[in-house]
Amino acid sequence: MNPSLAGAAANRRQFLGLLGLGATAMAGAGLLAGCSRPAGTSGTATNVDAISAVLPKYQPVELVTPDIAGVRPIADGYLKYPAELVKAVTETPGNSDEPISAMTPWWGPTPPGRDRNAYLQAVNEQLGVPVDFSVQDGNTYADKLSATLGARDVPDLLCAPNWEIDKIPRFSDAVSTLFEDLTDHLAGDAASAYPHLASFTTGAWQYAVWGGRLAAVPWPTDNPFPYALFYRKDLTDAAGAQAPANIEELYEFGKALTDPGRNVWAFGSVFNMVQMFYGVPGSQGGWRQTDGGGLEFKYETEEYRAALEFTTKLFAEGLVHPDIAESRGSADAKQLFNSGRTLCYEDGVGAWRGMYSEQRQITPTFDMRPVPIFSATGDGDPIAWGEEKPIFYTFVKKGLGKERTEEILRVLNWCAAPFGSQEYHLRQYGVAGQHHTVSADGSPEVTELGRQEMADQYTFLVGRYPAIVQTADVPGFVEKLLAYSNETVKYLEPNPWAGIKLEFPANYSRVGQPTEDKILDVLRGRRPTSDLEQIVSEWRSGGGDEGRDFFAKALEDNGR
Template sequence: MDRRSLLKMIGAGALAVTAGGTLAGCGGGATKGAVGNSGKNLTPWPTYVPFAGPKPDLAPEAKFGIQAGYLNYPQHLATAVKDKVGDGSDVTAMVITYGTPPKPAEQNQLWAALNKALGVNLKLVLVPDAEFQKKMATVMASGDLPDIIMFGAGYYLSREQDFIQTQCADLSDLIGGDHVKAYPNLANIPAYSWQGMGRIGGKIYGIPTERPMPGNSLILNRTAMDSAGVPRDWNADQFLAGLKGYTSGKKYGIGASTSNFTGWASAAYHAGSFGAPNLWKVEGGKFIPTYETDQFRQALEFMTKLPYYPDSLTTSAVDMKSLFYNQTVASMTDGFGAYAGTAAKVKDFTFDFALPYGKNPTPWQGNGRFGYVVFKKAPTDRLKLLLRVCDYLAAPFGSTEYELCNFGVEGAHFTRGADGGIVTTELAKTENITNLPVKYIAAAPQVIYFPGNPEATKRLHQWERDTLPRSVADPSNGLRSATWSTSGAQLDKVIGDGLAAVIFGRKSVSEWDAIVKDWKAKGGAKAAEEYATEHAAA
């Protein structure tokens, strides 16, 4: 973005808040309920055309969402993009970041190579995750929009769908149904990811960043638990004993971050371990919140016994990962994507996702996406260019384009080992897609492959095999609720604040019912009715 636009955004940030009423003006005349899909003509989901890539070493199981696993890097790469992408113009994209600020494109070989391949001058506005809600609210209120805007990343913004419906481009006629075949790598995104993103008013407005079926879980220092004699397939008592046994001095059994407590994420692994339904239970056509179930209350009471890192409520997700890497904490609640970063960082101990510890667990599935991008309204030719940019960045594993987008330039960011696999260089420690997060504009559907770490691939594949067959979906995933669109951020805050208060001892478990009552009064009950209507229509 130009300097004036950036200064305008930063200046407006001093006034921005994320309360439910702040963005009321963003609706642009949208009527209440217009974001819903009940009674609308539904744009068909983009046709799924899978990429015929290299044969995996560990077979996928589509029925359960178990991914393909690769122990070694493919020896022969395909070409996924055959036509020219860009026209030499500037393309601005605003995405979340968990890394350090990258050097500018003229000093950054990775950025320069991507610009050359894309045929555009890609300008990134990078928003640290701790500032994401505030900065996004600022941009949405300003009307000064970049070409590509990312939503999601575990955050729900007030009036998110209203804003998108009125201020962003309807992509239905460009990627709905067979139209997506003009962008083969976007057609390779599986249906569950599009459905997890959902339609707005029957239309398709975005492109999802695919994530596999597992949802939030607990990543664990397996070496520490093995040393203490704690089994991999544990029960609740063994789980608690293992984490308490690790806690001593300046070491703690479990950690979380500020973003975990913006909603229910901090409780997902534990609620699933106790058999709680994934956010909602559908019974007799009604949506009943998981927060009212006995299983969720049992999980909450159990969480009050856990030895949490004391500053979890004020620690960023980035800093919490560092505390896990240096073994200050033995485990951390995080999303499925945390595994890949851990595989790249951890060398001194064995890590793994934890299996659920309950007798009849219901591990919670994710929503099939990390986030999604939408486009500023523009002429059709401009929208097609932006789609081509996304199509390139979504090139699948086993292609030369994927290699550039994920590992950089051979000889600069990586070399090839004796087995032909990727060996990252010193430059890749600073020039990578964590610090230059183009993967949040668009990305390939994930497979399980960790360069130079086939054992991590085997562990994750086995964890999926042990966990996913008994996992449960969120029945509201991809559905629309007018109430949730306007008040979802506030409702998530009620739950997140309530969880934090109970887990860290400021309130008792007996006060949880009052928290849920407040959540229902502020819109939770109305959202349940609207989800039930949408669910019946779907």
């Protein structure tokens, strides 16, 4: 988390790196106040392929022909901003004048409210109804989300990241209690009243079903990869070093470029990417089927042990920045990378554009690139973790009535207008001369006022038909991103549970984060690698084996 929203500048994309939390984020156990479940609850598995009757009829919308086609689910690329924009919504969505309350996350400074925010005022004028945003700190959004659900005091529109709700026990109970059933509004041909929502893929809508009913509006992903291994090409070129192409070169890269005397270390956090290089399974956080028909988790595999031993060696030999090595988490990995104190680290693919744009304003030569994925052993193809689940879901408060719900859906349809439309342009860039200027190549450049007032408020409410657009602040970015993504998607790991909505057993959810903390101690040298066997045993007895039975039954029940 991990997509790129075409054209946003500087800190408007800080949140996107967090979209790459993937298995690491999902390993933790979220507790929902007032909706907790007892230890041992077995979880649920729903085959979403069986609910086609409640899904919107797919109606693609394309206003501009792409310059570079993405290999699905990768978004298409556009190398220039269109000179002429289409008005995609001809009627004003709102007519009640009653403010719509909304809660969204943001990984940056909190913007002013609508009374002091020209951007919100401009968009609300087009909507015909004001949207009142409660913008919450993305770093603590899980706590706010749990508290809001637990208090049963939800806004009219609630944005929920997939990596947070996957950790909330019995979230489906909260859905049926607190949020509107959207099936009759959007199923089948009914979605034609909201054509931009109908342009979302059927696969995205499948995941928005709870209890056999359509319960949310999804934000479709445009890039399925949770991580990439980024390196500072500007600095490595100056040092005469190349991007590593195999595991031995990655180690030598670390040895050659680490220089504590100059306050430079080769690596920040890299363990998730090292796992991919070694072929560690990543489906549903780390499961795969064995040749004998059973299931094994990543902790139990030889590939994971090899990845752990390799990464532990990087720490032991001082090739990882000490702030990373001494922390319980990953310290401020972005700042270390941006300042050149580390030359290589992992992050969500979505972090790339924002960091590139922001840092080029500080250091014009700044250049970050992803290391092409490779197989550590050299045998067979590499493995890329990833999934096509929506990034966010937007829920509508239950009990607002038919007219109010339809008004809100019209607002969401406006917000979902695709690239090439006037609506997209206003939502992404605000008012010309205030929130953005136009660069020599015709692309918008966000101003300081835009950075202060825009926190992707309307973007978080709903997705749109994916597009990656070239802008002046990130020269060559679209070509680089599409080249990397279109190559990496070839190695996307098959997911045996694709199309099955899973709500994990309580014990399995709860054992995840404590186990990851123990693994972290091994990586940092606080525990020997020989402790892995004990850690795995504790994981199995604490809920891991319960998870194995759950995932196996989900496959069996769905004929796989």
